[in-house]
Amino acid sequence: MDKEGFKLTTLSPLKPSDIPPEEAIIASGKKILDASESWRQGKTYHGIVKTFSRPKGPGDGGGWHCRVSEHKPSEASFDQMWGKLGKDNALSEVQFIPDLKIATKIKDISSTASIWSLTFKLSFPFSPRVYTVLQVVHYKDELPRSGIVVSVPIDLSSPSDIELAQLEGQGVQGRYVVVERIMEMENGNTEWRMATTGTAGGNIPQIFVEQTMASQVSEDVPNFMRWLHGLSK
Numbered sequence: 001m002d003k004e005g006f007k008l009t010t011l012s013p014l015k016p017s018d019i020p021p022e023e024a025i026i027a028s029g030k031k032i033l034d035a036s037e038s039w040r041q042g043k044t045y046h047g048i049v050k051t052f053s054r055p056k057g058p059g060d061g062g063g064w065h066c067r068v069s070e071h072k073p074s075e076a077s078f079d080q081m082w083g084k085l086g087k088d089n090a091l092s093e094v095q096f097i098p099d100l101k102i103a104t105k106i107k108d109i110s111s112t113a114s115i116w117s118l119t120f121k122l123s124f125p126f127s128p129r130v131y132t133v134l135q136v137v138h139y140k141d142e143l144p145r146s147g148i149v150v151s152v153p154i155d156l157s158s159p160s161d162i163e164l165a166q167l168e169g170q171g172v173q174g175r176y177v178v179v180e181r182i183m184e185m186e187n188g189n190t191e192w193r194m195a196t197t198g199t200a201g202g203n204i205p206q207i208f209v210e211q212t213m214a215s216q217v218s219e220d221v222p223n224f225m226r227w228l229h230g231l232s233k
Contacts, residue, residue, distance in 0.1 A: 008032055010061030010175040010199050013153035016161055019134060022113055026138045029150035029179040036066040036195045045218035053214065061175065062206055065213040066195040069221045070185070076228055078145060078190045082182045084228060085192075086137055086147045089180075090116045096227035097220060101128075106156075106167045112137045115154055119169030128171030129200055132156060133178075146183040153177065172202040192221065 006024040014020075039052035045067075052066040071081070084092045090103035102119040109115065113136045120129045133151040140146045153175040156165040176198030183191045196217060200209050 007059055008150070008152060008177045008179070008197075009059050010153055010177055010197060011059065013132075013155040013175060014134060015155050015158055016107070016109075016115070016164065017158075019109065019113075022110065022136050022138070025134075025136045025150050025152060026148060029136075029148055029181075032064070032179050032195050033148075033181055033193055036064070036068075036193065039064070039066055042214050045215065046222050049218040049221045051214040051218060060197060061199050062197050063210050063213075064195060064197045065210075065217060066193065067214070067217050067221070068191065068193045071190045071192065071225075073188060073190075076190065076225060078182060078184045080228060081190055081192065082139070082145075082147045084224075085180060085182060086139060086149060089135060089137070089149050089151075090118060093118075096223040098223070102169055104167055104169065106132070106164050109134065115164070116151075117168040119171055120174075126204060127202060128169070129174040129202075130169040130171040131174050131176055131198075132168055133176070144184040144186070146181060149178075149180045151176070151178040172200075174201040175199050194220075 006020045006028050008028045036052055039054045042051040042053055044050050049067050049069045054064050056063045094100050094103040099120045099122060100118060101121045104117045106115040106117055113134060115134050118131045122129060132154045134154045136150045138148045156168060176196060178196045180194045185191055194217065199206060
């Protein structure tokens with residue numbers, strides 16, 4: 001599959017045997033991030049987290065949502081942020097996202113791509129949600145430095161993947177796509193941009209997912225900063 005033939009969507013989760021070149025996944029992620037700069041602006045949370053969105057389009061499983069925050073070196077440097085969000089992204093997220101309870105690495109595909117099972121515990125009366133994703137990481141060392149992590153849904157239901165499926169968490173299967181970029185800026189600050197689309201599965205209405213996405217993803221920023229600063233104490 002070439003770069004133009006791959007689309008980031010929750011509608012068609014990949015099977016391990018059909019994973020396209022990592023370059024195609026990263027290129028699709030960059031395309032989404034570039035497009036997010038022209039999406040409709042929504043609320044600003046915590047004074048620094050701007051949100052944007054665009055409606056569901058052809059081939060999309062749901063609408064897309066984006067958050068953007070800019071951080072001064074005194075708050076967090078590029079190296080600090082990429083060090084935690086670029087390497088073993090899921091293991092860091094389980095430390096600062098309250099609903100994310102378990103992050104299990106199922107298989108390494110390469111030195112920059114791996115399959116993960118992520119288990120979220122939701123408030124009563126909803127059952128836990130399990131998201132199985134392929135995470136692909138790309139780092140650009142040339143100035144200005146930047147790093148991207150793209151997470152895409154993976155389907156382990158094939159008989160040939162039964163051993164991998166046994167490592168998945170227990171709960172209702174959901175699907176999401178997440179593209180995150182940490183980038184140095186000319187003013188010395190670091191931008192953290194994230195775009196996502198998802199479906200929770202089960203009996204959670206998609207309209208509820210859409211209405212709450214902006215506020216939910218915005219919480220990740222202050223939660224991450226509190227966790228990061230707590231590590232240095």
